[in-house]
Ligand SMILES: *[C@@H]1O[C@H](CO)[C@@H](O)[C@H](O)[C@H]1NC(C)=O
């Protein structure tokens with residue numbers, strides 16, 4: 001009863017309500033100051049990321065020869081066939097005494113009632129009509145890590161929601177990036193969780209697996225929101241599955257204004273030391289063979305086994321156990337004197 005209500009509420013007013021989609025948990029592979037898409041070959045990149053997915057993740061991942069499914073021996077995501085890597089910035093709480101602590105993350109039950117994540121995020125692949133899955137070597141970036149102006153960010157694609165319930169499985173609000181959702185990170189002691197949504201473009205130029213800014217080879221279709229994306233422009237005619245990242249930042253222990261900075265600055269910042277407008281997501285495609293195309297064609301649903309496409313869902317104990325060591329070793333947990341930022345960068 002509850003589950004079907006949540007599913008309906010989540011996708012009310014969206015075409016996804018009529019069809020199936022993949023929606024699954026990805027636990028943290030590592031929290032590390034690396035970024036093979038934007039800063040390949042570098043350790044101690046300008047800011048910290050959390051990475052999920054296949055364990056072949058490395059600082060270079062040369063698109064011409066890094067075969068993710070062949071090189072990975074496990075994935076921190078539910079589907080065994082998905083050796084892709086997904087990463088985002090991490091959120092920190094800024095205490096009035098000047099120290100910082102990384103905000104813990106939980107899965108979001110949503111239509112499944114429960115998703116078990118050890119940190120990390122939930123990933124969606126939402127088809128709208130016939131879609132063409134990403135090709136080997138494909139990668140892209142959504143959002144801009146340097147953006148500070150909320151009016152320059154499309155709220156329909158990148159947004160935050162104040163979750164007044166202390167339980168992630170108690171659905172709050174309507175479809176993602178609608179209603180009272182904001183581009184900025186909400187700063188309100190009523191928020192027990194902050195849900196962050198990052199929706200990727202769904203239209204591809206059909207030629208380039210990447211582009212210098214990691215964005216120009218793709219474009220958003222008409223409309224916005226978690227509905228698989230609307231019609232594609234003639235410059236980017238190929239319809240892709242819509243990738244959406246959903247992150248639940250559990251701010252329950254920080255929802256106490258007496259702990260917050262007294263200068264009026266936000267108690268929550270991303271690892272670039274800026275707010276919600278700088279939220280961004282990176283994607284490096286790495287599904288085995290044509291498994292993603294089959295998953296879309298055969299209407300595979302949520303995080304369930306899907307024999308028609310050869311998809312196998314693993315148990316949390318298995319995907320939670322897939323981790324890699326930091327390649328830029330530094331302290332990222334506990335109270336930190338300063339954010340892990342700065343020009344410590346060392347070429348590997
Ligand atoms: C800042 O506050 C936190 C939380 O109360 C505490 O654990 C930490 O020791 C404090 N640090 C400093 C430098 O006062």
Ligand SMILES: *[C@@H]1O[C@H](CO)[C@@H](O)[C@H](O)[C@H]1NC(C)=O
Nearest residue numbers: 106166167168250251252253
């Ligand atoms: C969120 O954090 C609070 C405080 O630590 C904890 O009691 C609660 O169980 C957490 N919620 C989830 C869904 O893990």
